[in-house]
Amino acid sequence: MMKDFALLFRQPTYDHLQLPETEQAALVKKWQDWLGGIAAQGKLVMPPTRLVPNQGRVLKAGGVVTDGPFVEIRERLGGLTVIRAEDLEEATTLAHGCPAIEAGGSVEIRQVVG
Amino acid sequence: MSKARATIDQLFQQEFTKMVAVISRQFGLEHIETAEDIVGDTFLTAAENWAGKGMPENPAAWLYVVAKQKTLTYFRRGEIWQQKVLPAVKAGMETEEPETDLDFSAQNIQDSQLRMIFAICNPAIASESQIGLALRILCGFGIDEIAEAFLTNKETINKRLFRAKEKLRTENIRMELPPENMLDARLDNVLHIIYLLFNEGYYSRTQDVILQKDLCLEAMRLGLLLTTFPATAQPRTFALLALMCFHASRFEARQPGTGTIVLYEEQDENRWDRELIAKGMHFLGLSATGNVLSTYHLEARIAFLHCSKEDTPEKWQEILALYNDLLILHYSPAAALNRTFALYKAHGAPLALAEAEKLQLTDNHFYWLLLGELNRSDDPAKAASHYRRAYDLAKTGAEKQGILRVLQSIESY
Numbered sequence: 001m002m003k004d005f006a007l008l009f010r011q012p013t014y015d016h017l018q019l020p021e022t023e024q025a026a027l028v029k030k031w032q033d034w035l036g037g038i039a040a041q042g043k044l045v046m047p048p049t050r051l052v053p054n055q056g057r058v059l060k061a062g063g064v065v066t067d068g069p070f071v072e073i074r075e076r077l078g079g080l081t082v083i084r085a086e087d088l089e090e091a092t093t094l095a096h097g098c099p100a101i102e103a104g105g106s107v108e109i110r111q112v113v114g
Numbered sequence: 115m116s117k118a119r120a121t122i123d124q125l126f127q128q129e130f131t132k133m134v135a136v137i138s139r140q141f142g143l144e145h146i147e148t149a150e151d152i153v154g155d156t157f158l159t160a161a162e163n164w165a166g167k168g169m170p171e172n173p174a175a176w177l178y179v180v181a182k183q184k185t186l187t188y189f190r191r192g193e194i195w196q197q198k199v200l201p202a203v204k205a206g207m208e209t210e211e212p213e214t215d216l217d218f219s220a221q222n223i224q225d226s227q228l229r230m231i232f233a234i235c236n237p238a239i240a241s242e243s244q245i246g247l248a249l250r251i252l253c254g255f256g257i258d259e260i261a262e263a264f265l266t267n268k269e270t271i272n273k274r275l276f277r278a279k280e281k282l283r284t285e286n287i288r289m290e291l292p293p294e295n296m297l298d299a300r301l302d303n304v305l306h307i308i309y310l311l312f313n314e315g316y317y318s319r320t321q322d323v324i325l326q327k328d329l330c331l332e333a334m335r336l337g338l339l340l341t342t343f344p345a346t347a348q349p350r351t352f353a354l355l356a357l358m359c360f361h362a363s364r365f366e367a368r369q370p371g372t373g374t375i376v377l378y379e380e381q382d383e384n385r386w387d388r389e390l391i392a393k394g395m396h397f398l399g400l401s402a403t404g405n406v407l408s409t410y411h412l413e414a415r416i417a418f419l420h421c422s423k424e425d426t427p428e429k430w431q432e433i434l435a436l437y438n439d440l441l442i443l444h445y446s447p448a449a450a451l452n453r454t455f456a457l458y459k460a461h462g463a464p465l466a467l468a469e470a471e472k473l474q475l476t477d478n479h480f481y482w483l484l485l486g487e488l489n490r491s492d493d494p495a496k497a498a499s500h501y502r503r504a505y506d507l508a509k510t511g512a513e514k515q516g517i518l519r520v521l522q523s524i525e526s527y
């Protein structure tokens with residue numbers, strides 16, 4: 001029975017958005033090649049969604065609103081996708097090669113329920 | 115075959131669907147079988163009449179007159195006329211004499227056929243029945259030809275068509291365009307059926323080259339029909355047409371009158387149809403508006419790149435990127451295999467091999483062909499065993515022949 005897993009991409013910085021166009025294109029290609037490999041196995045459930053970096057709000061108890069995204073954690077959430085895999089083990093294997101890791105970031109793998 | 119017989123066959127292919135569409139539009143889809151009978155009868159009358167008196171000057175016009183007479187006679191005799199047609203006619207034209215006519219003008223034929231496409235592609239009808247019905251009612255194919263195209267028997271096709279026509283009745287499907295808010299989704303279904311018709315022709319497993327070509331041409335004709343109406347002349351419609359033009363441009367080079375298929379690499383570029391490539395480019399240009407990127411856009415772009423044999427890493431990088439996008443939008447085993455082939459051409463066999471093995475499409479002979487190709491230079495023995503598996507799974511004699519040729523070239527190493 002296959003299960004769905006969310007891959008949450010975190011990176012320390014999103015400075016690459018200021019890179020020259022050709023380097024950005026190369027980065028996009030890296031992401032597409034990696035995702036294409038997952039999609040080619042028929043294991044992509046939801047195409048990736050990118051979060052707008054460096055903007056947002058955080059709502060806390062008592063109606064306290066602060067500008068986010070979190071500055072206190074080292075890696076900020078940059079986007080997510082949903083994939084399908086046998087188990088956490090296989091989902092982790094599929095996450096290997098994600099360009100976020102190359103950029104000094106990480107991929108958090110979480111099973112999606114329901 | 116006599117000349118008159120050949121002409122009648124040709125006219126049947128051209129006029130059958132037009133007449134059935136116009137009659138069904140006027141009297142309702144629940145009478146589609148009657149419409150088919152009347153038109154069939156019209157051709158029978160034509161055959162008898164023309165054999166004795168010779169061909170009329172304008173055979174199509176002659177057929178329309180006879181079909182009109184037969185239709186009006188049939189419906190006037192029945193209760194339908196009293197209960198349904200007359201009141202409707204009276205309501206529409208209060209001041210004039212209630213007289214009903216069948217309008218076989220070019221505009222009404224086109225309009226009726228467009229409505230027929232949308233009726234047939236109603237989601238209440240199973241997809242395989244939609245294709246069968248499209249071939250019969252929109253393309254004028256005979257039951258024999260449909261059975262051959264789908265490698266099945268007449269009985270199965272008859273059953274499918276019967277069920278589909280029953281659905282048209284029980285679901286009370288009307289011959290009208292869906293309301294604007296539903297048109298988009300239904301157009302997707304219509305485009306999909308046209309795409310499947312084309313594929314059935316292009317990748318058909320039948321040995322009948324003429325039949326395959328006819329299937330492709332009919333699919334393209336239906337696509338063109340959609341471009342004549344503003345609501346259906348969408349960017350993705352043009353993208354689908356571009357895709358079909360680019361593929362069809364290689365038809366002759368791929369199948370030069372024999373049962374075997376000439377692989378892309380071995381095709382004589384001079385046999386590619388330049389005019390169709392130019393048409394494809396025209397449609398590709400028209401498809402590049404709006405902000406919807408359909409799978410047809412991506413596939414058309416890939417097909418366009420294949421219209422030049424130039425073999426550069428840049429070209430394969432672009433094809434790889436397009437297949438990535440295509441798979442992210444919509445998975446299909448064929449796209450997965452083609453993506454891996456592009457990966458091989460862009461980055462070499464070792465990387466592609468690792469990705470190919472993950473696909474595990476073990477019951478697909480193209481999967482084993484790909485693995486064979488990727489192992490060919492480094493491990494011929496392994497490649498040969500892959501080709502042998504492909505050989506066992508291949509469905510047609512032509513494919514088996516082709517695989518055998520590759521196997522022989524490896525094993526004589």
